[in-house]
Every structure is written in C-alpha cells, then in structure tokens.
Amino acid sequence: MRIDDSGVGGFFEDLPVMLFVLAGISSLIMTGVFASEEISRARENEELSFIAVHMVDGLVSHCRPVDGGLPTLGHIRQLNTTDICRSLASGRHFAAAMIMHHPGYELLCQGSDSVRGPACDAGSATRLLNALDENGVIAIVEARVVAW
C-alpha cells in the first residue's frame, strides 16, 4: 500500500508563505491603529491649545480697564479667574494663574475647576501684559492657562 504524503508536504511547504502574509497584514493593522491614535491625539491637543488660548485672551481682556489704560495689580489680585475661565472653557477642565515676574515675583491670583491636574493630554497658553503697581512702577504680569 502506498502512502500518499504529497498533500502533507504541500501544506508544510505553504506554511512559510502564509506566515509572511500574516506578519505583513498584522504589521499593517498595527501601523494603522498607531497612526490613527496619533492623529486623534494631535487633534485633541490642537483643540485643547485653542481653548487655552481662548481662555487666556478672555482673562487678559478682563484685566484691561475700559478706558484702555494699564490695569492695576490691585485689580488683577481681585479677579475671579475661576469664573472667568469657566465661562470660556467649553466644558474642559482648566487651571489659570496670574503671575508677576517683574519687579518682583508674586502669584497674584489663581483658579481651577478641578483638584486633579491634567492626566496626559493638555493644552496651554500664556500672555504677557504690563500692569501698574501701587507705587507707579510698571510691572510685567503673565497670564497662564492650562486646559485638559
């Protein structure tokens, strides 16, 4: 009786080809998943940066007096940054601060709507502005917002 082993041999001859095809398909799928995640993360960061810029611009416009002159440090200290930023945050979490850098360092005011900081993706924006202190010295103040 003859043993027909040609079918078994054919199967094992095709295995390396099948492995190469499967490896190629899996690498393409993994690349696609990786690329789509990177693109969605970039879009998310772009949107967060846009919201942060919107919030910091709103914060600076609240600092400026209506007559167009320089804001005072006393006015900036009394700003409610949490309420101002909440109205502009589009449902995102945020942390905002106004910091004087010159002639001395001082945290003028700060606010946040969350006790936790950003987990991974976040957008930030800063603006510099001049402000008058009580002695008539023109200080440099930074408005800083982080959104997540």
Place this chain on the structure above:
Amino acid sequence: MVFFAIAMLVTNVCSSYFGQTSASGLDSPGIGRCDPGMILGVFLEASVGRSIVIPSSPEAELDAKDQVSDCLLVEMECIENGGDSLVFASLNQLFLGILLEICPPGMSPLLVSYSVARLIDQPVLIVSDPTWTTYERMDVRAASATMSSSEQHVYLVVLKLAPATLPELIDI
C-alpha cells in the same frame, strides 16, 4: 515575500513619520508659546523697578519708575555721543535679568540695538545671555521695534530668542 517587504516598508515610513512629529513637539519646550514681539513690547514698556546710579560724568540716576525704553534711549544716546559703554554695565545686567524672567523656560535672549543712521552691522548695544552662542542658528525667533530720541536719532531694537545652549557645550 514581496507583500511582506512592502508591508514592512509602509510600517517603517509611518512609524518614523509619527515618531518624528511627536518627538519634535517634546524636544522644543517653549518654542510654540514664545512670541518675541509680545516679550519685546512688555519689556520696553515696563519700569526698571529699582533706582540705579550711572557712574558717568555727570553722574546720572535712574528712578525705579523710569521705563526700560527711556533708559535704553539714554544709554544709546550716550554711547553714540562717544560715552563709555562700561558705565552702563549694571543697567545692562538689569535688562538681562528682566528678559530672563519673562522669557519662556529654556529660551535664551539676545537684545541688540542699532542706529538706523549708521551701518547696520555695527550695533550700538548688545545685551546677551552668557549661554547665547554666536554661530548662525536656524531656530532663532526675533522681533524688532524702533525708538526715536529727543535728538531725532532713530534706533532699531531687536530681540532674538533661541533655545538655550548647555553651558558645557559653549566652548565646543
């Protein structure tokens, strides 16, 4: 084999592209949010913050309320009229301190001013961070402003910002 090679090629190209784009964002902290025009504007409008005595002849005293732009004009006028630039060392140090305070972390400032009436390659005043390197850099951002003195001299003030160089690499 051909299919596998093409798949690997596509994978490598995509991975390197997205790896580069994500790494470039991490390697340049502060670049995206530094605006030299905004920094130069608030710097020139700010007060110097403390009184400084300039040991020139005659001796001059600058008040804490005096604006940086006015002090810069006094200094440039004095140098243009043949005065000694070394007497303004403490004032320049104060300017550098203010710039370092308001620049984004990891950025190095360079303030250069030119007289518009003179050759543009002969700056009147240079205030620079010690970590600023003099070779040509591709990653420099700059902004400028013009100022006029009472003697109708026009000066161009340029602020350049670049990622700070590590101190140990300056001498290389």
